[in-house]
Amino acid sequence: MIEFKRAALIGGCLSLALALVSACSPGSAEDGQTHLAQIESKGVIRVGIGISxxxxxxxxxxxxTGFDPELLALLAADLGVKVEYVESSYTTIIAGLQAGKYDMVSSLQARPERQSAVDFVKPYTQNGAVFLVPQSRNDLNTLADFDKSNVVLACLQGGAQCLTAKRSVPNAKRREVASAGSGVPELVSEVVSGRSTALMVENVIVRAILQRYPEFKAVPDDGVGVDPVGVGWSVQKGGDPSLRNRLDEFITKRSEDGTIQKLIDKWFTPEHSL
Structure with a gap:
């Protein structure tokens, strides 16, 4: 009898814990409302965002400011709500979404490791990883040249480039560098100081970096980069799909009417990339 009561008590506690977690989830229903309806009712959409x-x-x-805030302002106008930003590092931004601190996350590369943790909206750009090394390094010209144990790669802590390095050049060592900003000065310092062999960045900012640091070269220098993937917004994985569906509709509409391309042309420039 004692064991039965103990089991019942444990079962009750587990049920209560699951109920509390569900209640904290931004995708859970309140009074039968969908997640999207909750946002519209409250008049606010909470967005987790990092500096990138x-x-x-x-x-x-x-x-x-930037591509995301301008596009999110258009989304908010479509929904009839305001945007509430919750700033985060890329080390913890997905955990914050899973914990219900915000309704969605701004631009992330849809790497497989992230796809297993969140649901991505339709992508609007593609990013690949690029290695930047001193012009004097004539021995570093191909992906195979970087996949060696004596190569040390500097990448932003929590960033997609560290994930790409782990998968694409597994034999190289990685130095994950923390930064509250773009991280480029810190990554460049890693190489200049000799702590790292090369730094890894997104293809979309390579042109800007090379203009400021002409002593570096890009590998590959094709404008695409290594292992390119889609970039897009994301929401909690599973559960109520109402918000994700609405975001997909919005991205489709703004892609077809040329808005997204106009924002890319405006923001993806050297002066806005560092």
């Missing part, structure tokens, strides 16, 4: 020029950056007064 040109997708998101800060202007001189410290306000968020």
């Amino acid at each position: 020029p040109p997708y998101s950056l800060k202007d001189a007064p410290g306000n968020l």
